[in-house]
Amino acid sequence: MTLTRPGTLSEALAILADRPLPVIAGGTDFYPARQGRPLPGAALDLTGIAGFRGIARDSAGWRIGAATTWTDIARASLPPAFDALHAAAREVGSVQIQNAGTVAGNLCNASPAADGVPPLLVLDAVVECASVAGTRRIALADFLLGPRKTALLPGELVTAVLVPDPPPGARAAFRKLGSRRYLVISIAMAAVLVATDARGRIDLVRIAVGACSPVARRLPALEAALIGQHLGPELAAFDLTDDMLAPLTPIDDVRASARYRRDGAAELVRRALADLAETPDG
Template sequence: MTRYARPTTLDEALALLGEGAWRVVAGATDFYPALGSSPIRQDMLDINSIAELRGIAGTEAHLVIGARTTWTEVRRAPLPPAFDALKQAAREVGSVQIQNVASVAGNLCNASPAADGVPALMVLDAEVELRSSLATRHLALPDFILGNRRTALRPGEMVTAVRVPKAATGGRSAFLKLGARRYLVISIAMVAARVTLDRDGRIEAAAVAVGACSAAAQRLRVLEAELQGKRPDDIEDVVARAPLDELSPIDDVRGSAHYRRSAAREIVARALLAAAADPQRRAAA
């Protein structure tokens, strides 16, 4: 017989995790549809009543997003412009009803190659806080998501927060997603970009991440280095020449590998241009 527990404190949840193989659920917007008509065969640990896992707070060095924070809460939070991509991605996570219950940590733990929140968090250099009853550790997002539906979670651990270094909250960001229709769509390709300009209007730093074009979202480190010192008017030329070797798209029902690579190049350029645009011009657009 399967068990169901709904602890009200994090300590209680971690103690339960240390006793057996529980499936941690929050919004469960991926878990229940994946079951189909099959019965639940795992012990369920529901973290929805743990208040300390919800909300966004600041520390001296980080902005901390609690694991149970929903995408609607992210979208409504007063965050710096560097988080614009994350807010735009939040609008793309399923329907409004799903955004109201789906959690940030759940999007990461599901580890889909097309998880909307991952590229936007990657350009913020986000790291995942993992806790068990014995220890706490922090992993950079690329070290946590290991591949399609694979993470670095250990037995007895759960994600308790996503931490964004304040050093990575400069500049502005943008998120673009390409799909077969406008709403409720799994991505063919998606891009998040964050750009910081210097006083002369040149690119001081750029961060670019592409999702749905590899087993896990990828930062385009070579392109980021090429963009340093360039002007926003140079972005399209730099992207056109970039090899994008970090990407390894596949052929599937949503698009061919060739199409995905071509589409990714185009929306990388568009996302970078949007992130580098003058704020007043962006507001007018």
């Protein structure tokens, strides 16, 4: 396979406009997806594009470049609202996978079990895409259309993931359930972002669960039920009703039964809430 490694975004976009090459970043999804099949004759390597890697802050929020790796995220100093993303970064595969795998690759691969998605959903992340025709921004929830399906158009690249400034005092937690503790695809995972008022009552909460539906989903009825609740250890026993879990449509597969996934997701949410109760503001 011939890898073309452009140094600038405009060069990369011009190449793609000319010829629809497969795109590769860390390759940690690209290569396994082609196991047992011949590789394409040519591909476009995104890792040399200037400005594609790294996390930057501007007046509107945070910009995570498309070639930013999970290790970059794990090592970055970020506000507490990013703690779920931080924790997910340390749970993606192994250290070797985290060194090569990128945030954008995780999103573009669009696996229902992509660990990066729930933490970015609770951050209200937006995906920045570019082609020779220009740049557009798509809410992450609209970018992910289904398993292996995204809103990316032919000739487009993801250039960055944008995170608006999180609400004041917000902090987040991530919990993942797998068949073993390390180097494992999620059976379910949950990210929770909360902020509390002066009396310790939840006044903002966002919850997203992954691997229990074709794309990770927010749980609006559960979020509504938590508003006004004291953020304390009692949330470890919070009753998650069917109505609150309605957006989840887990399936039976080699990793788990639908029932186990659903119950596991509910428990992960309770544990993430309890984690946040144990780490109060400041």
